[in-house]
Amino acid sequence: MCVGIPMKLVAIEGELGTVEAAGVEREVGLALLEHPRIGDYVLVHAGYAIEQIDPEEAQETLALLREAGLLDPEPGATGAPPRNAS
Amino acid sequence: MRYLDEFRDPSLVPPLRARIERAASRLGRRATLMEVCGTHTMSIARYGLRELLPASVHLVSGPGCPVCVTPIGYVDHAIALARRPGTVIATFGDMVRVPGSTTSLGAEQGRGARIQVVFSSLDALKLARREPETEVIFLAVGFETTAPTTAATLRQAIAEGTRNFSLLCAHKTIPTALEGLARQPARLDGLLCPPHVSAIIGTRPYERVAAIGIPCVVGGFEPLDILLAVAMLLEQLADGRAEVENEYRRVVARDGNARARAILEELFEPCDAEWRGLGVVPGSGLRLRAEHSAHDAAARFEVSLEPPREPRGCRCAATPDECPLFGKACTPEDPVGACMVSSEGTCAAYHRYGGLR
Numbered sequence: 001m002c003v004g005i006p007m008k009l010v011a012i013e014g015e016l017g018t019v020e021a022a023g024v025e026r027e028v029g030l031a032l033l034e035h036p037r038i039g040d041y042v043l044v045h046a047g048y049a050i051e052q053i054d055p056e057e058a059q060e061t062l063a064l065l066r067e068a069g070l071l072d073p074e075p076g077a078t079g080a081p082p083r084n085a086s
Numbered sequence: 087m088r089y090l091d092e093f094r095d096p097s098l099v100p101p102l103r104a105r106i107e108r109a110a111s112r113l114g115r116r117a118t119l120m121e122v123c124g125t126h127t128m129s130i131a132r133y134g135l136r137e138l139l140p141a142s143v144h145l146v147s148g149p150g151c152p153v154c155v156t157p158i159g160y161v162d163h164a165i166a167l168a169r170r171p172g173t174v175i176a177t178f179g180d181m182v183r184v185p186g187s188t189t190s191l192g193a194e195q196g197r198g199a200r201i202q203v204v205f206s207s208l209d210a211l212k213l214a215r216r217e218p219e220t221e222v223i224f225l226a227v228g229f230e231t232t233a234p235t236t237a238a239t240l241r242q243a244i245a246e247g248t249r250n251f252s253l254l255c256a257h258k259t260i261p262t263a264l265e266g267l268a269r270q271p272a273r274l275d276g277l278l279c280p281p282h283v284s285a286i287i288g289t290r291p292y293e294r295v296a297a298i299g300i301p302c303v304v305g306g307f308e309p310l311d312i313l314l315a316v317a318m319l320l321e322q323l324a325d326g327r328a329e330v331e332n333e334y335r336r337v338v339a340r341d342g343n344a345r346a347r348a349i350l351e352e353l354f355e356p357c358d359a360e361w362r363g364l365g366v367v368p369g370s371g372l373r374l375r376a377e378h379s380a381h382d383a384a385a386r387f388e389v390s391l392e393p394p395r396e397p398r399g400c401r402c403a404a405t406p407d408e409c410p411l412f413g414k415a416c417t418p419e420d421p422v423g424a425c426m427v428s429s430e431g432t433c434a435a436y437h438r439y440g441g442l443r
């Protein structure tokens with residue numbers, strides 16, 4: 001049930017939208033998003049877009065993954081960048 | 087595919103493994119980490135991630151498969167409703183084969199009940215519009231990821247006046263259940279928190295769990311996400327920290343999705359809920375607010391129910407390696423318990439990919 005695949009929002013019509021991934025298009029509900037924009041990558045769950053993917057954060061996590069081999073985290077240092085630490 | 091392939095890049099696995107090993111040896115003792123979400127369980131089995139971890143690090147599966155934690159009495163209720171004339175049960179596919187006390191929705195379908203598998207509650211609403219003479223009952227199960235989608239669809243049904251659409255509601259919420267688990271004497275060292283639930287609720291609710299002394303990391307579903315999250319958990323343990331950290335920032339914000347939560351709260355309110363395998367957890371369920379009882383199938387349609395009977399010998403509450411029926415009397419083709427049916431169930435994951443150790 002919980003398989004959220006990132007899909008690209010290609011059309012918006014009121015509270016419905018069309019998303020696309022790997023050439024497959026689907027209709028999704030957009031009622032749960034504050035500001036859906038065409039071109040956003042969204043996570044789709046049970047027929048609704050539940051959240052947008054933040055491209056900058058995605059890049060930061062990737063950078064962190066690539067650094068994993070190079071950096072030996074200091075004891076006491078967190079494994080994630082300090083910004084927005086929750 | 088964008089945002090998928092990058093997080094499956096095999097060349098990044100060895101450095102992550104090294105990082106995990108460094109943290110594990112710094113910790114110097116056994117660590118039991120729980121992956122809360124059934125989709126994590128599936129990903130871990132599918133990519134063989136258990137085999138990549140040091141022997142001192144154990145991953146155990148949590149209560150995060152929505153089908154598996156649904157009590158058998160709910161399945162019986164759905165079956166009783168399915169037997170009403172002029173009724174369609176609309177449900178996600180996994181529920182169809184879940185055994186009730188004596189039968190399943192799938193078996194009832196063979197006897198003439200109308201069961202419609204849908205991918206979304208929106209499809210159920212469409213069906214109700216198309217067939218105004220039919221009562222369409224949507225089986226509303228799932229956690230905070232799914233509950234707002236149900237709420238948004240019901241809001242739409244109310245707004246347009248579609249009266250023949252109702253819910254049999256058993257939505258559940260994760261953090262209260264986790265708090266209970268974190269307080270149990272069987273020691274858990276850390277929680278890998280569910281990513282898409284967190285997309286809605288944010289990371290704040292886990293702060294109560296971290297305050298008990300259990301590190302929490304929200305991690306995505308892709309293999310590199312999971313490995314990084316495990317590294318972060320072990321590093322917290324080795325440092326003697328218990329905090330809430332977020333590996334999955336590309337989707338999860340600290341405050342989650344406020345709009346989705348507002349829609350949810352407009353229609354639902356907290357209630358006590360029974361979890362198969364855990365018992366009743368106070369405040370861990372969602373029910374329709376009284377003013378929407380016209381769309382509450384449990385209130386609208388009277389059916390008689392026998393006392394629920396759990397399948398004999400099924401130990402879904404434990405792990406499949408302890409179950410004598412696993413792979414013998416109980417298989418995905420002929421399941422005894424819900425965990426063998428659901429695509430996110432622990433028993434199904436172990437059966438499909440192997441993984442007993």
Ligand code: SF4
Nearest residue numbers: 400401409416423433
């Ligand atoms: S293998 Fe089957 S019977 Fe055993 S615990 Fe899993 S679902 Fe239940």
